[in-house]
Amino acid sequence: LFRSNKTLRKRNAPHLFDLAGIQVLANNLFKFSSKQTLDIIQELYMTHQAVTYPRTESTHLPSDYPAECLQTFDKLAAAKHNTAICEFAEEAKARVKDVGKHIFDSSKVSDHFAIIPTGVIPNLENDQNAKKIYHLIVRRFKEAFLPPQEYNETERFTFIGEHAFRSVGEEIITVGWKVIQDKDQHGCNPADHIHQDFHVEAFRGQQETSSSSE
Numbered sequence: 001l002f003r004s005n006k007t008l009r010k011r012n013a014p015h016l017f018d019l020a021g022i023q024v025l026a027n028n029l030f031k032f033s034s035k036q037t038l039d040i041i042q043e044l045y046m047t048h049q050a051v052t053y054p055r056t057e058s059t060h061l062p063s064d065y066p067a068e069c070l071q072t073f074d075k076l077a078a079a080k081h082n083t084a085i086c087e088f089a090e091e092a093k094a095r096v097k098d099v100g101k102h103i104f105d106s107s108k109v110s111d112h113f114a115i116i117p118t119g120v121i122p123n124l125e126n127d128q129n130a131k132k133i134y135h136l137i138v139r140r141f142k143e144a145f146l147p148p149q150e151y152n153e154t155e156r157f158t159f160i161g162e163h164a165f166r167s168v169g170e171e172i173i174t175v176g177w178k179v180i181q182d183k184d185q186h187g188c189n190p191a192d193h194i195h196q197d198f199h200v201e202a203f204r205g206q207q208e209t210s211s212s213s214e
Contacts, residue, residue, distance in 0.1 A: 004154055004155065004156040004157070005154070005155045005156075006152050006153070006154045006155075007152070007153050007155075008150065008151075008152055008153075008173070009150070009151055009152075009153050010148040010149065010150050010151075011148055011149040011151070011176070011178070012102070012148045013102070013143050013144050013145070013146055013147070013148065013176070013177040014140065014143060014144060014177075015059035015060070015102070015103075015114070015144065016059050016060065016061070016103065016114035016115065016116060016140060016141065016144050017059065017114060017115040017116075017136075017137060017140050018056050018057050018058055018059050018114060018115065019038065019041075019054055019055055019056055019057070019115065020057070021059065022037060022041070022115060022133070022136060022137065022140075023037045023038065025136065026132075026133060026136065029132075029136075030129075030132055032129070032133075036129075037133060038054060038055075040129055040130050040133045041054035041115065041133060041137075042054055043130060044122065044130060044133065044134055044137075048120065048122035048124075049118060049120050050117060050118055050120045050121070050122040050134060051115055051116065051117055051118060051134070051137050052112075052113065052114075052115055052116050052117075052118060053112045053115075054115055055112065056110075056111075056112035056113060056114060056115060057110065058108060058109045058110055058112060058113050058114050059108070059114050060101075060103060060104070060105045060106075060108040060109050060113060060114055061103055061104050061105075061109070061113045061114055061116070062104065062106045062109055062113055063104045063105060063106040064104075064106075065104055065113070066096050066097065066104060069093075069096050069116075069145075070093060070096055071119060072116070072117060072118065072119040072141075073089050073090070073092055073093035073096070074093070074119070075119030075120070075121070076089040076117065076119065076121075076138065076141075076142075077089035077090050077093065079121045082121070084135050084138070084139075085121060085135075085138055087180075088142050088146065088179065088180055089142060091142075091146060092141075092142040092143075092144075092145035092146055093145070095145045095146065095147065096145060099144070099145055102144075103144055103145070115137055116137065116141045117134075117137055117138050117141055122134060139180055142180060143177045143180050143181075144177075146176055146177035146179070146180070147174070147176045147177065148174075148176050148177070149172070149174060149175060149176035149177060149178045150172075150173040150174040150176065151170045151171060151172045151173055151174075152170070152171040152173060153168065153169070153170055154168070154169045154170075154171065155167075155168050156168075156169070
């Protein structure tokens with residue numbers, strides 16, 4: 001006997017980077033120290049003028065910044081020589097007017113707003129570390145504007161004697177912003193994801209509750 005429940009859920013796109021956020025991700029992905037990541041972003045900001053000011057605690061942009069973002073997406077989309085930069089820029093641009101306070105909220109901006117690309121495309125072929133950080137900033141900028149991922153979450157309880165086993169699975173309905181991550185993870189297919197089963201203690205009368213078996 002088993003019982004299952006299906007619920008439609010959404011995963012919203014991540015916020016834009018503040019300094020701490022990109023330092024954590026760069027450490028997880030590339031083992032860069034916090035100082036190393038800051039130094040790279042400083043160089044991208046000061047030397048290449050490719051990203052905005054790095055020392056920020058905000059993950060939002062000013063409320064009057066949509067026009068700037070539209071221009072930036074145009075410049076990213078024009079970089080046809082580099083798929084990592086231009087891909088999905090047009091799709092993200094199309095949603096600039098839809099994202100609202102998830103991105104544009106002056107009340108959540110203090111001295112400096114989130115770290116985003118400026119639209120200047122730097123030549124980083126001789127600096128692979130800087131290239132990695134720049135691509136992270138560009139990727140997050142596009143992800144933040146793309147729609148939520150939608151999926152069906154199925155929770156299933158299987159009853160064996162006095163014990164129950166629970167498993168949770170996900171069926172992707174709309175890939176949404178995760179389309180960029182899926183493309184970056186070579187060989188990864190945005191298929192169903194099944195979480196590990198784990199045992200829970202069944203209680204008296206549970207068998208009657210599970211009579212709606214499939």
